[in-house]
């Protein structure tokens with residue numbers, strides 16, 4: 192099937208790009224594929240949204256019913272110790288922690304709304320189809336340029352044989368292909384390697400975000416309250432913190448982000464999240480309430496220094512697939528929308544001029560002139576400072592933001608990729624996590640059942656190992672198998688049978704967060720898109 196533009200990924204970046212293309216010319220043939228069973232099914236975010244980009248995309252977004260219904264009413268920032276909490280006076284909060292004018296949202300709902308807008312404009316949307324392979328021109332005007340993508344075959348059994356339900360993947364060809372897969376995109380990584388897009392960029396760094404949605408007791412609910420914490424339960428050398436965002440209908444999103452550059456192989460981001468909820472300052476909101484959904488997703492945090500080259504012949508990276516996220520604000524949804532719009536505008540100019548298959552260089556040029564570049568430039572030192580520990584980091588971020596307004600005459604860099612930072616088990620302290628109480632804290636598998644995760648049983652494993660011996664000979668031996676702890680869905684288990692220890696991979700539990708792909712110290716785990724429609728089914732995360 193031939194299109195002007197094919198978009199891979201139906202998050203805010205991909206949907207905004209598709210919408211902008213159709214706004215600029217209804218004649219453009221635009222198709223969008225999404226691996227989730229529906230638009231929004233795989234979207235997990237905080238979220239507090241800065242409406243700047245959505246207001247550029249639809250100046251009348253309010254009249255169109257965009258689900259930005261809860262204006263932020265109060266910012267609260269707490270430094271936690273085990274039994275106490277210190278509230279930072281609001282006048283000491285740098286601008287990046289202030290949310291006046293923003294909205295507490297469900298990004299899944301916003302994506303669904305953007306999807307309906309895109310369809311109304313004539314974008315062809317195919318949910319349940321994963322982009323499995325990048326296609327290249329072998330000859331013609333632009334040999335080597337991206338030609339489109341192929342979706343995965345459906346109905347292939349575990350042994351790799353075609354079952355009765357077999358449907359071959361479809362080739363989608365386009366003049367330009369936009370990759371909008373979100374954080375640690377599978378095809379995006381292949382393109383970075385193929386076109387050497389990371390040359391000159393810092394390594395990308397990440398966090399893992401874990402989230403639950405709660406129904407609170409009405410007396411404890413304060414619509415628009417945005418509460419962030421730093422400190423306990425993490426050690427001061429581990430980057431991370433929490434969010435507790437009050438939505439409408441007595442609901443709150445409670446979440447915890449752990450920087451994946453952590454060094455202790457015994458750390459479990461999931462258990463830290465459960466422990467955090469037991470703090471008196473947080474527990475008091477949750478008591479008497481009910482957890483109604485759970486999920487997890489990695490988040491890009493490298494910022495400007497870690498952005499790869501954005502364009503290559505025949506396509507581009509947009510949104511978190513490139514790494515457009517302002518880590519100082521934990522906000523990427525407005526960046527994703529803006530980057531999608533900028534790429535769409537460059538593609539519109541190229542299509543109108545009769546071009547195809549070349550690099551859309553007008554997109555990175557427009558980015559450098561945009562407010563998005565200015566915003567990411569001001570935030571560029573946040574994560575490198577915070578990587579130096581909570582005390583130094585908080586102090587230096589304060590100076591960087593409040594004295595220099597983010598324009599200090601220096602730029603710090605990210606020195607290591609996250610898979611390089613684990614200490615050996617012999618040099619690390621074990622961590623004793625308390626048993627969950629089943630009221631405020633929950634075990635992983637019980638929580639997983641609140642993510643709606645489902646993969647067809649009889650399909651090839653989407654998680655494989657480059658070398659089957661490495662999990663035991665290296666990961667278990669040196670790091671005590673950290674995949675057992677960093678995976679938020681309990682996919683990896685070391686089992687002991689008569690022949691000794693072995694790694695079991697429960698791939699059907701995978702929530703597509705991409706943490707194993709990022710943190711595995713030997714980079715031995717291969718994550719590919721499973722059959723379209725598999726994975727979590729988040730209602731409104």
Ligand SMILES: Cc1cc2nc3c(=O)[nH]c(=O)nc-3n(C[C@H](O)[C@H](O)[C@H](O)COP(=O)(O)OP(=O)(O)OC[C@H]3O[C@@H](n4cnc5c(N)ncnc54)[C@H](O)[C@@H]3O)c2cc1C
Pocket residue numbers: 199200201202203204205224225226227231233234235236237238239240241298320321322323371372373374376377378399400401402446448488489490509510511512515516521522523524525527720
């Ligand atoms: C815990 C957490 C809290 C956050 N809090 C906030 C916040 O408060 N405010 C804020 O603005 N931002 C926040 N963010 C960041 C924000 O969610 C992201 O920046 C934003 O979602 C990026 O949009 P995107 O379209 O680039 O990617 P995504 O939203 O990740 O969407 C990508 C889509 O592509 C699909 N996809 C991926 N690969 C394929 C493939 N091969 N084929 C087909 N489909 C594919 C995915 O299923 C997904 O639907 C948070 C993120 C996390 C994880």
Ligand code: SF4
Pocket residue numbers: 654677678679680681682700701702703704705706707708718
């Ligand atoms: S297997 Fe990997 S991608 Fe899947 S949930 Fe676990 S860490 Fe995340």
